[in-house]
Amino acid sequence: MKALLLFLVLFSNAAFAADTIVVSDAWLRASLGKVPTTAAYFKVENRGAAPDKLLSISTTAAGMAHLHESVETNGVAQMRPVPSIELKPGQSVVLAPGGLHVMVMNLKAPLIAGEKVPLVLRFEKAGEVKVEAEVRGLK
Amino acid sequence: MPRWLLIAAGALVLFGGLAVGITLRQATAPEARAAAAKAAVPYKLLDHNGRTVTAASYRGKLQLVFFGFTRCPDVCPTTMAKAAALLKDLGPLAGKLQVLFVTVDPKRDTPAALKDYLLAFDERIVGLSGSEEQVAAAAKAFGVYFEEHLTGFEDGEGAPDYAFDHSNAVYLVDDAGVLLRAYVIDDVNLLGDLRDALERMK
Numbered sequence: 001m002k003a004l005l006l007f008l009v010l011f012s013n014a015a016f017a018a019d020t021i022v023v024s025d026a027w028l029r030a031s032l033g034k035v036p037t038t039a040a041y042f043k044v045e046n047r048g049a050a051p052d053k054l055l056s057i058s059t060t061a062a063g064m065a066h067l068h069e070s071v072e073t074n075g076v077a078q079m080r081p082v083p084s085i086e087l088k089p090g091q092s093v094v095l096a097p098g099g100l101h102v103m104v105m106n107l108k109a110p111l112i113a114g115e116k117v118p119l120v121l122r123f124e125k126a127g128e129v130k131v132e133a134e135v136r137g138l139k
Numbered sequence: 140m141p142r143w144l145l146i147a148a149g150a151l152v153l154f155g156g157l158a159v160g161i162t163l164r165q166a167t168a169p170e171a172r173a174a175a176a177k178a179a180v181p182y183k184l185l186d187h188n189g190r191t192v193t194a195a196s197y198r199g200k201l202q203l204v205f206f207g208f209t210r211c212p213d214v215c216p217t218t219m220a221k222a223a224a225l226l227k228d229l230g231p232l233a234g235k236l237q238v239l240f241v242t243v244d245p246k247r248d249t250p251a252a253l254k255d256y257l258l259a260f261d262e263r264i265v266g267l268s269g270s271e272e273q274v275a276a277a278a279k280a281f282g283v284y285f286e287e288h289l290t291g292f293e294d295g296e297g298a299p300d301y302a303f304d305h306s307n308a309v310y311l312v313d314d315a316g317v318l319l320r321a322y323v324i325d326d327v328n329l330l331g332d333l334r335d336a337l338e339r340m341k
């Protein structure tokens with residue numbers, strides 16, 4: 001009984017810690033032909049009481065993944081590296097086409113719609129948060 | 140190209156396009172059409188089947204032209220997905236619209252690679268490539284800005300990776316090859332304007 005209680009306490013603590021940062025709707029664009037580059041998108045929410053910061057992302061599916069932002073200046077599209085994304089308590093940030101994205105480079109194999117790809121997000125305080133991203137086609 | 144020159148060129152395309160559009164609507168006299176034909180946008184590129192094409196190659200169709208590169212992870216696929224959606228929304232009218240994707244990265248985007256890439260969007264979209272000189276000349280003809288820069292990373296082969304800043308507009312060319320105007324792909328009027336123009340061509 002004591003062991004069970006201890007287990008429950010530990011388990012609920014772990015669940016509570018994991019819930020501080022909530023990543024949802026993670027997806028990657030399916031490969032277009034043999035192009036070795038794609039992008040990943042998701043929503044990240046800080047449900048904790050303290051600010052946190054998304055520092056980096058990695059995936060076993062590709063050689064490199066970097067936070068990026070597409071910006072438009074006088075009709076010219078540019079991409080800028082984004083060093084980190086700040087998340088105040090209660091704040092959520094959405095990465096979506098045409099803006100903030102994860103640039104995924106040097107894919108090890110083409111990504112096919114319907115596949116699941118693991119992403120690891122590293123936060124300053126929450127540490128590593130793992131998510132399964134869905135590969136989505138254009139349809 | 141200095142930024143002010145780019146803006147001036149853009150304004151010229153937009154304003155000039157409006158003027159041409161008005162002319163086409165008001166006068167369909169043979170003289171007007173002949174005059175317009177002389178001003179076809181001067182590009183000469185290689186299509187994704189290896190055929191040399193100019194604006195005249197698509198005479199009788201409207202052209203919707205975008206300049207990008209296949210390794211562009213966000214803006215280009217988003218724009219081309221929207222262009223593919225336009226083709227679907229136009230239904231049978233899309234038969235008189237040629238969507239063209241001109242690569243600003245001909246070193247990596249061969250005709251075969253372009254064909255492969257565009258099939259993921261819509262088989263009716265045609266990719267255009269060519270020599271670096273031909274691509275630069277085509278960009279100039281449309282008033283498109285692009286600039287190569289190193290990303291600071293290595294590609295899969297360990298070579299320095301590079302990317303491009305590039306104009307994000309789509310350019311509408313009339314059925315005589317004349318550049319009419321630039322749109323942003325999200326322009327709420329784009330679908331309606333295309334539908335009107337395509338219906339007038341019947």
Ligand SMILES: [Cu+2]
Binds near residue numbers: 079212
């Ligand atoms: Cu990017």
